[in-house]
Every structure is written in structure tokens, then in C-alpha cells.
Amino acid sequence: MAQVGLACRRRHLSRSTEAAYRYWARRLIDFLDGQALETAGVVRFLDQLASVEHVSASTHLQALHGVLFLFRHVLEREVGRLDGLRTMRRPARVPVVLSVEEVRAILNAMRGMPRLVAALLYGSGMRVGEALALRIKDVDFRAGTITVRAGKGAKDRVAILPRRVRDSMHRLALWRLALHKRDLAQGGGHAPLPNALERKYPSASRAFGWQFMFASSAVRPCPRTGHRLRWHLSPSTVQEAFHEALRMTNCHKQASLHVLRHSFATHLLAQGVDIRTIQQLLGHRHLDTTMIYTHVHQPVRGTVSPLDRF
Structure with a gap:
């Protein structure tokens, strides 16, 4: 996780973004439980978030970005084609406004x-x-x-x-x-x-x-x-x-x-x-x-x- 934080600070990302990317990197590693960081494992992880944990579309997108950041800027390799990934469409909601x-x-x-x-x-x-x-x-x-x-x-x-x-x-x-x-x-x-x-x-x-x-x-x-x-x-x-x-x-x-x-x-x-x-x-x-x-x-x-x- 220290490497994720260092990669975030090199790119001057905000503290909240760094915390989110650390969280999703840790969640992915815990999910794989010692298995290699490969494309198939990433797809299974993201699918579980959508189908089992029923996270929102924005949370699912944040997890995807966290995983991509881990691969590209920490492991320094592409995650590959995420074939079979269940994509979630973010709903176009009207923002809450007070009178x-x-x-x-x-x-x-x-x-x-x-x-x-x-x-x-x-x-x-x-x-x-x-x-x-x-x-x-x-x-x-x-x-x-x-x-x-x-x-x-x-x-x-x-x-x-x-x-x-x-x-x-x-x-x-x-x-x-x-x-x-x-x-x-x-x-x-x-x-x-x-x-x-x-x-x-x-x-x-x-x-x-x-x-x-x-x-x-x-x-x-x-x-x-x-x-x-x-x-x-x-x-x-x-x-x-x-x-x-x-x-x-x-x-x-x-x-x-x-x-x-x-x-x-x-x-x-x-x-x-x-x-x-x-x-x-x-x-x-x-x-x-x-x-x-x-x-x-x-x-x-x-x-x-x-x-x-x-």
C-alpha cells in the first residue's frame, strides 16, 4: 500500500483519492488471497462488487479506476482486456437542491x-x-x-x-x-x-x-x-x-x-x-x-x- 501512496503523491492526487486507491488495492489483494494479479481475477473481483455486494455504479467505477491505477502506475503494466466484465451504467440523477x-x-x-x-x-x-x-x-x-x-x-x-x-x-x-x-x-x-x-x-x-x-x-x-x-x-x-x-x-x-x-x-x-x-x-x-x-x-x-x- 505504501507504493500506491507514493504513486499517488508523485502525481499530486488528493488525499481522498489516495485513500480510495489504497482501499481498492487492498480489497483486490484480499479477494485474490495469494493468487496472482491477473486479468481474470480482476474481472471476478469487480463482478462480485456488482452482483454480490450490490455496490452503486459510482462505487463500482471508483473500484475500476483504483484497480487500473494499481496496474498502470504501481505494477507498471496494463491490466489487459476485461472480457466478460459486467459494466454498470451510472444513473443520470438530478442533483438535490435546496430552495x-x-x-x-x-x-x-x-x-x-x-x-x-x-x-x-x-x-x-x-x-x-x-x-x-x-x-x-x-x-x-x-x-x-x-x-x-x-x-x-x-x-x-x-x-x-x-x-x-x-x-x-x-x-x-x-x-x-x-x-x-x-x-x-x-x-x-x-x-x-x-x-x-x-x-x-x-x-x-x-x-x-x-x-x-x-x-x-x-x-x-x-x-x-x-x-x-x-x-x-x-x-x-x-x-x-x-x-x-x-x-x-x-x-x-x-x-x-x-x-x-x-x-x-x-x-x-x-x-x-x-x-x-x-x-x-x-x-x-x-x-x-x-x-x-x-x-x-x-x-x-x-x-x-x-x-x-x-
């Missing part, structure tokens, strides 16, 4: 830093990981923008800093500065840096600009350097607060924090914002990905039910 009233009620039911994170997700369209990994230096209060670094696909983009959260974000930045000064006084104040920046700029990890905006309350030692690192808030902390707010507001939609991003795009579309502008704000590579939101909004806008014409 403006539902978003307002949910945000009003949340408190503290989780509420601010949720408001930022809805107001900017950022992904959960992008918001939590936000650094102080990437927030421009004067311009009202946020620079999203190394988003999905390792791409940078510029997102909106909503006016409604600007004052709260500014107060958070001031609190973050005070916390950073206290960390420095106690011999800490380090933030984890991407790639090899710590070697290139040894003092950058203690610079205020590199600190996470949404800081964790915990400080953890780095096993490699021994530095006391203050990471960002855990996604589970915000998810739990969001699910509690769903319960309190009697919202019965199958929603997660990512639904706020769906709602951002759909509500902008309803306001008449150009679809290509929404594509850029979301950081989608292909317009087809953004077009899914037209299936949520366009079919019902301006259409009168025949029952209402009675």
Missing part, C-alpha cells in the same frame, strides 16, 4: 464556525474541502474574491466572497491572527504546506498568510519535522452541524454540505446568470457538467401545469 427558504432556515439553525463555512459554501459555490483548506492569503476583502488553490483537477480559480459573510470573515481573520500570535509565543504557529514548499521556503509555515482561515482547535505534531501544526477544521464537524440543522428545520431532503454548491448554481441560473459564468465559478472543466443544473431549473420555469388550467 432559498430552506437554505435560509438551515443557516439560521446553525451557529459559530460551521455556520460561516456553510454560508460560504452556498454564497461562493466552493467545495467543502476547498473552503476548509482556505488560507488567509487567498482571501481578498477589498476585491471581494477568494482564490481557490489546487481545486479539483489541480486547478486554481477565483470565487465570490459574498458581501453577507465579509464582516464575519474579517472578524474571523482578526481572531485567527490573535490565535496565531499565541501559537508563535508557545513555540508553534506552523501550518502544513503543499508539496515541497517547506524546503523551498523554510519560514513560510509560520507566516500568517499561510495559516488556515478555518483553524482546528487541535495542534498536532508533524511526525517528519516535529513541528506543531495547526490544521483546518474537520469536515465532519461542519457536516454534523449541517445535519442537525436539517433535523431542526424538518427538512427531509437527502442533503449533505455539497448540496449547498448545487443550490448556489441552480439559484444563480434562476437569476438569469450565464451558464458559462456559472461554469467558471464552479471550476468545471466541461460545460456538460454544469448543464446538469439546467435539468433542475429550466423544465419547470414558466411551465403551467394542466391541472392549474382547469
